[in-house]
Amino acid sequence: MSKKIIAVMGATGAQGGGLVRAIQNDAGGGFTARALTRNAGSDKAKELARLGAEVVQTDIDDPASLTAAFAGAHGAYCVTFFWEHFSPEREQAEAASMARAAKQAGLQHVIWSTLEDTRKWVPLSDNRMPTLAGKYKVPHFDGKGEADRVFTDNDMPVTFLLTSFYWDNFIHFGMGPKPGLDGKLAITLPMGNKKLPGIAAEDIGKCAYGIFQRGVEYTGKTVGIAGEHLTGDRMAAALSAALGRPVSYNAVSPEVYRGFGFPGADDLGNMFQFKRDFEDYFCGARSPEFSRSLNPGLQTFDTWLGRNRAALLATLE
Numbered sequence: 001m002s003k004k005i006i007a008v009m010g011a012t013g014a015q016g017g018g019l020v021r022a023i024q025n026d027a028g029g030g031f032t033a034r035a036l037t038r039n040a041g042s043d044k045a046k047e048l049a050r051l052g053a054e055v056v057q058t059d060i061d062d063p064a065s066l067t068a069a070f071a072g073a074h075g076a077y078c079v080t081f082f083w084e085h086f087s088p089e090r091e092q093a094e095a096a097s098m099a100r101a102a103k104q105a106g107l108q109h110v111i112w113s114t115l116e117d118t119r120k121w122v123p124l125s126d127n128r129m130p131t132l133a134g135k136y137k138v139p140h141f142d143g144k145g146e147a148d149r150v151f152t153d154n155d156m157p158v159t160f161l162l163t164s165f166y167w168d169n170f171i172h173f174g175m176g177p178k179p180g181l182d183g184k185l186a187i188t189l190p191m192g193n194k195k196l197p198g199i200a201a202e203d204i205g206k207c208a209y210g211i212f213q214r215g216v217e218y219t220g221k222t223v224g225i226a227g228e229h230l231t232g233d234r235m236a237a238a239l240s241a242a243l244g245r246p247v248s249y250n251a252v253s254p255e256v257y258r259g260f261g262f263p264g265a266d267d268l269g270n271m272f273q274f275k276r277d278f279e280d281y282f283c284g285a286r287s288p289e290f291s292r293s294l295n296p297g298l299q300t301f302d303t304w305l306g307r308n309r310a311a312l313l314a315t316l317e
């Protein structure tokens with residue numbers, strides 16, 4: 001029997017890469033991945049080809065390439081890349097292009113990697129956090145959440161997948177332990193004593209694979225995933241144990257975090273404030289137990305730390 005093709009946007013990246021590997025490592029699973037990348041000749045693309053994935057050159061901003069990329073597929077994993085351009089409008093245009101291409105290809109299952117439109121909880125008139133770019137509270141969330149409707153409007157068999165903070169941000173996104181003025185290591189987050197849902201980035205694709213396997217059970221539904229919900233203190237304690245050096249949690253206010261001045265600090269400051277102020281909702285929407293039902297190998301923070309100790313230590317050098 002021929003295998004069902006899943007076209008995977010962002011295949012050389014964190015979310016899409018995990019999905020391609022999950023599909024290709026399950027030889028008897030009935031699926032095969034079509035890895036979409038702008039550069040089929042990159043080392044990462046060649047590695048996916050080595051796993052047996054079909055690598056197809058695609059640019060998310062080129063609608064004709066998307067139509068070709070989705071043709072003949074059973075399903076598609078759709079994700080946008082906010083941190084490449086910082087534009088929610090561009091993410092929405094890209095989501096609309098993917099929804100159109102999916103409709104044209106008659107896909108039977110689309111997963112849209114989305115996040116909340118936080119303006120449903122914090123309207124622009126609410127001054128507890130600043131409005132950004134004139135019409136957003138958390139631009140990289142709101143743009144994705146607003147784009148949900150392009151899939152609904154196209155009457156699509158879609159699963160809306162709410163992802164969580166990647167623990168990999170402690171390695172790749174500059175959020176890891178850093179020495180303070182006293183030389184002692186600390187992680188800095190504006191979460192107070194509230195819990196932050198987190199996940200090993202690789203597990204997002206594995207959970208998405210579980211959703212594709214279950215098919216119609218999850219079309220038309222919103223599902224959220226996380227590996228664990230942890231406070232800053234709990235993450236600092238786990239980091240201390242893994243690194244063999246004391247790490248503390250530096251709980252700053254969202255105002256202070258927004259003022260750090262790196263690109264996107266205001267967006268992230270608002271994001272953490274949203275997660276802090278709506279902890280019950282935000283954690284409730286991302287069940288680790290449900291995530292483990294999709295992906296039995298779901299990593300806990302301690303498991304992830306054990307596998308990434310060397311990379312974390314390298315950030316301290």
Ligand SMILES: NC(=O)c1ccc[n+]([C@@H]2O[C@H](COP(=O)([O-])OP(=O)(O)OC[C@H]3O[C@@H](n4cnc5c(N)ncnc54)[C@H](OP(=O)(O)O)[C@@H]3O)[C@@H](O)[C@H]2O)c1
Nearest residue numbers: 010012013014015037038059060080081082163164165166
């Ligand atoms: N960091 C977090 O904690 C977190 C949590 C939840 C959600 N997110 C969201 O995750 C999204 C990013 O996903 P990710 O982390 O999986 O991405 P990623 O690891 O940064 O990789 C993205 C991949 O997308 C490809 N890409 C970039 N621009 C492209 C384009 N124009 N056309 C086609 N492919 C393109 C690149 O592949 P090629 O170079 O091979 O083309 C790249 O390898 C963001 O929108 C972010 O808001 C992040």
